[in-house]
Amino acid sequence: MHRITSDALEDANQQRTSTEIASHLNTIWIHTRLVSEKQIMISITDNGLGVPETTLTRLFDHFFTTKMWGKDLDWVYLSAIKL
Known part of the structure; x- marks a missing residue:
C-alpha cells in the first residue's frame, strides 16, 4: 500500500x-x-x-496504465504481465 x-x-x-x-x-x-x-x-x-476523462474511460481496461513502458513501470509489474 x-x-x-x-x-x-x-x-x-x-x-x-x-x-x-x-x-x-x-x-x-x-x-x-x-x-x-x-x-x-x-x-x-x-x-x-x-482523473482526466480520457483516463477515466479506460480505467478498468486490462493492463491499462498511465505509466511509461520501460521507464516508470518496474519489473514486478512487467513480469506479472509476462511480456
Whole structure:
C-alpha cells in the first residue's frame, strides 16, 4: 500500500512548483470498515485534481496504465504481465 500511495503523491507533484506543493499538500485518506465476518470495505479519498476523462474511460481496461513502458513501470509489474 505504501508503494501505491507514494507513487500517487509523486505523480501528482510532477507538474507543480515547490511553492504550490507547500501551499496545497497532497493528502490521501484510507478508511477500512468491517462489512461482515468475511468482508471488509476499503475507501480511498484524496484532495487531488481528479482523473482526466480520457483516463477515466479506460480505467478498468486490462493492463491499462498511465505509466511509461520501460521507464516508470518496474519489473514486478512487467513480469506479472509476462511480456
